[in-house]
Amino acid sequence: MPSQLTRQVFQRIISNEPIVYRGCLRRQGFSSIAHAHDGRRIYLARKCALPVGRRHQRRTLFGLGGMFRPKAPRDSREANYVPGIEKMVEFEKRERMKARLPPVEDIAEALRAFIKHKAVDWGYINDTQAKLVLLSLRYYLQELAKLGEGGSGPSWELGAHLLNKIAGGVRKSMLENSSQAHVDLARLLSDEFANPKYSANNAGLGEELYIASLTCSGRTDEAKKFLLSATAERSSRNVLGPDGMGKDVEGDASESADLRRWDYVLRGFLKENNEIEALRTADLLRARGLGLTMRITTDMLMFYTRREDLKAVMLWWGxxxxxxxxxHAFQQPAYHTAVHEVLLWCLASNNLRFGHQVVKDVMVSNPAKPIWDAVLVWGAGTKKSVDEVGRMLDVMERSNESIPNEADWRVPDAATVNALVRYAISQSDPYMAERIITLGRKHRIEPDAETFVLQMDYRLSVNDVDGALIAYKHLQAQDLSANSDVPAVNRLIVALCTGQRHDFETIMSVVADLADRQANFEPLTVSTLSVLHMNRDEIHDVIDLLNTHSFGFSTTERATIRKTFIDYSLDSQTTTTRAWDAYTILRSIFDEMAREERTQIMLNFFAHKRPDMAVTVFNHMRQHTRKDTMPDNDTYVSALLGCAKLKDLESMEVVHNQLKIDYNVTQNTHCRNALIIAYSLCGQAREALDFWDEIVASREGPTYNSIHIALRACEKSAFGDLKAQEIWARLRKNKVDIDNSMWASYVGALAGNGDNDLAKSTIEQAEQKGELEIDAFLLGSLMDACAGQTKQADVEAWATDRYPEVWHFLRKKIGWKVEENGMRRMNIDRTVTP
Known part of the structure; x- marks a missing residue:
């Protein structure tokens, strides 16, 4: 008989409780402490000494109390919206649903909160945020206009200063990632600033913002027309100068502001690879006396390096x-960039002679330190060894002897080493990069944060993850306040996750460092970490991670993460439970998931033989508020066929009932065809034929597929042969073209109801009249449709005697398989589609 101790041990195991003994000499507990911080979990197994006085044991009824004690649910992290955005999201949803809109004061407060947050550190406004700000600002301005002049007050006034803040954020955003929402928002601000109540400076800012938005979105022609029109309008209001260009007495219409706007236009044409318009714009600037700035000249130079036009490059370099x-602009960063890029282009395009000329031009006088760095890279690119580059560093240091002021000395530093390392990376030469870093140390140049970031990059490029980890550890001792290392650390996290060689704790330590600094997680990093947590069944950690980071991404970035989850859910290696968890996360966090993506997930659950889950996904689509997400006819067809394939009548009826009450969907022939197939496969063939009558009575009418589907329903329906004859007579009366496959469906419907004699005579008569050619598919369909083994034997005997060659081909080449009930099923494809 089992002892009491044995029973207690098993009871504790069953109830998932620790086994404790009051007289234990070593009163220590081991706990797994889970720390949630910024979207990630760090698991630390540690000993925690527990005082004896605080450890109490209690007995419960039969020792099974733990089985009935509910586990405390873990709260997931709330969605990390940018301040103000959550109210804007609610406003957008209400407007879409045509529900009652929130008070305009709430929208104004949301805009203030958003602007205040963005004013601290102007990260770019992504397209999602731009859409929400556009809708909210438009609503606010409309409500403000309704009040008129007398209705404005402190609680209603955003003010020009706050609008300027929005404009500044939009302008920075467009340089990184422009969208139609940015253009529309810029236009709204431009129109608002055109109001006389704002100063001319505001009007100029609005114009400049709109021009920048157009050029950043590939509509530079439109921007140029707008600028010419605005310039002409200003000229008509002000005294014309000697060159015929308006000289606005107001500050924002100054020459520098005008030049800045034309700079946007010129760069827009260069970005669009429109050489003709770019040159025309440059000539226009010269004709108007504005001239070309160093930035414009550099942009033109870089444009022709991309086009591999040596003559043009030489011209613009001059x-x-x-x-x-x-x-006297030798110290301008634009000039330094031009020298560096031209020399790199000469190396890449093998225009060494021109490169030597460039070096000669810049070395005429004692050049600035960045020019020296560019020349050193040129030396490394012209096949000089690392040792020879070291001697060039010595020359650079000796050149300072002729400079009396020590503050003006050109001293090689970490930036010099980093420029050389970047060139080595561009040549896919990590060995050279390592030697350059060693060379720098010989010249008392210690690596800085950028050096270690570059070291991580080239080590990751050759899949040296361990080496990248070492560089990462050295990086921790550097000043990382600028967050320049964040992209490299993101790549390191992805490499650690995908490499499958490093343990979970190593990965989480790197993630924790990035999270503690409140640095940005890139979409690929979020996707990779999410999959890692999903494979460990850490669903709450996935939700925390996504709630922390996903709502700050643009539409495109969110789409990449969403695709990762969809692919994970659709992967054949993913279990049904994990696929459902992935869908639950998608539905709660990625509400913008499109109808097509949701349909794929629904079909995947049908493939997993879980029609209940699939129908739940379908119902979620039905409950959605966006029309582009609600199910359409094709969605209903997919759901019906999925239920039919699994012969799940209950789920199929749920979908059909939804179709009946869905006023957004008008049933067509395609949809009714699916209903016939679904009811037939679910054993309700008689009810299925009611939809055939609806098809015949509809304006659209039946298709050839409809006829095949209806005849197949007759094959499985009681007294279906009578309905099949009725359908056939109608086809013959209307002189519908009938091919062999249609004959096969008809005789199958007759044989399915046991009328073999009529089926055989129909075939014989059609053959005699030349209406039918006997083939293997016809006989196979007849054989497959027979009701019982006796009927199949009768058809076999008839076919062997009447059509021996075709039957021999069917038997030997195509064959059949015998089911458990003894019925033979031909190896032919008789499936029908809507």
Whole structure:
């Protein structure tokens, strides 16, 4: 007989409770402490000494109390919306549903909160946020206009300052990722600033913002027309200068502001690879006396390097160098960038002669430190060894002897080493990069944060994850306040997750460091970590991770994460439970998931043989508020066929009932065909034929598929042969073209109801009249439709005697398989589609 101790041990195991003994000499507990922070979990197994006085044991009824004690649910992290955005999301939803809109004061407060947050650190406004701000601001301005002049007050006034803040954020955003929402928002701000109640500075800001939005979205022609029109309008209001261009007395219409707007236009044409319009714009600037800035000249130079046009590059390099001499702009960053990029292009395109000329041009006088860095990279690119580059560093240091002021010395530093390392990375030469870092140490140049970031990059490029981890550890001792290492750390996390060589704790330690700094997680990082947690069944951690980061991403970035979850859910290796967890996360966090994606997930659950889950996904689509997400005819067809394939009548009727009351969907022939198939496969063939009558009575009428489907329903319906004869007579009366497959469906419907004699005579008569050619598919369909083994034997005997060659081909080449009930099923495809 089992002892009391044995029973207690098993009871504790069953109730998932620890086994404790009051007289234990080593009163220590081991606990797994889960720390949730910024969307990730860190699991630390540690000993925790528990005082004896605080450890109490209690007995419960039969020791099974733990089985009935509910486990405390874990709260997931709330969605990390940017301040103000959540109210805007609610407003957008209400407007879409045509529900009662929130008070305008709430929208104004949401805009204030959003602007206040963005004013701290102007990260770009993504397209999703731009859409919400556009809708909210438009609503606010409309309500403000309804009040008129007398209705404005402190609680209703956003003010020009706050609008300027929105404009500033939009302008920075467009340079990174422009969208139609940015353009529309810029237009709204431009129109609002055109109101006389704002100053001319505001009007100029609005114009500039709209021009920038157009050029960043590939509509530079439109931007140029708008700018010409605005310039002409200003000219008509102000005194014309000697060159015929308006000289606005107001500050924002100054020459520098005008030049800045034309700079947007010129760069827009260059971005669109429109050389003709870019040159015309440059000529227009010269004709108007504005001239070309160093930035414009550099942009033109870079444009022609991308086009591999040596003559044009030489021409614009001359312009750039001459402009630098005339303006004494050798210290401008734009000039330094031009020298560096031109020399790199000469190396890549093998235009070494021109490159040597560029080096000669810039080394005429004692050049600035960034120019020295570019020349050193040129030296490394012209096949000089690392040692020879080291001697060039010595020359650079000796050149300072002729400079009396020590503050003006050109001293090689970490930036010099980093430029050389970047070139080595561009040549896919990590060995050279390592030697350059060693060379820098020999010259007393210690690596800085950027050096270690570059080291992580080239080590990851050769899949040296361990080496990248070492560089990452060295990076921790550097000043990371600028967050320049964040992209590299993101790539390291992805490499750690995908490499499958490092343990979970190592990955989480890197993730924790990034989260503690409140740095940005890139979409790929979020996707990879989500899959890692999903495979560990850590669903709450996935939700926390997504709630923390996903709502700050743009539409495109969210789409990449969404695709990862969809692919994970649809993967054949993913279990049904995990696929359902993935869908639950998708539905709660990615509400924008499209109808097509939801349909794929629904069909996947049918493939998992879980019609209940599939129908739940379908019902969620029905409950949605967006029309582009609600099910359409094709969705209903997919759901009906999925239920039919599994012969799940209950689920199929749920879908059909939804179809009956869905006023957004008008049933067509395609949908009714699916209903016939679904009811037939679910054993309700008689009811299925009612939909055939609806098809015949509809304006659209039946298709050839409808006829096949109806005859197949007759095959499985009681007294279906009578309905089949009725359908056949109608076809013959209307002189519908009938092919062999249609004859096969008809005789199958007759044989399915046991009328073999009529089926055989029909075939013989049709053959005699030349209406039918006997083939294997016809006989196979007849054989497959027979009701019982006796009927199949009768058809076999008839076919062997009447059509021996066709039957021999059917038997030997196509064959059949015998089911458990003894029925033979031909290896032919008799499936019908809507």
């Amino acid at each position: 312009e750039c160098n001459a402009l630098a001499q005339s303006l």
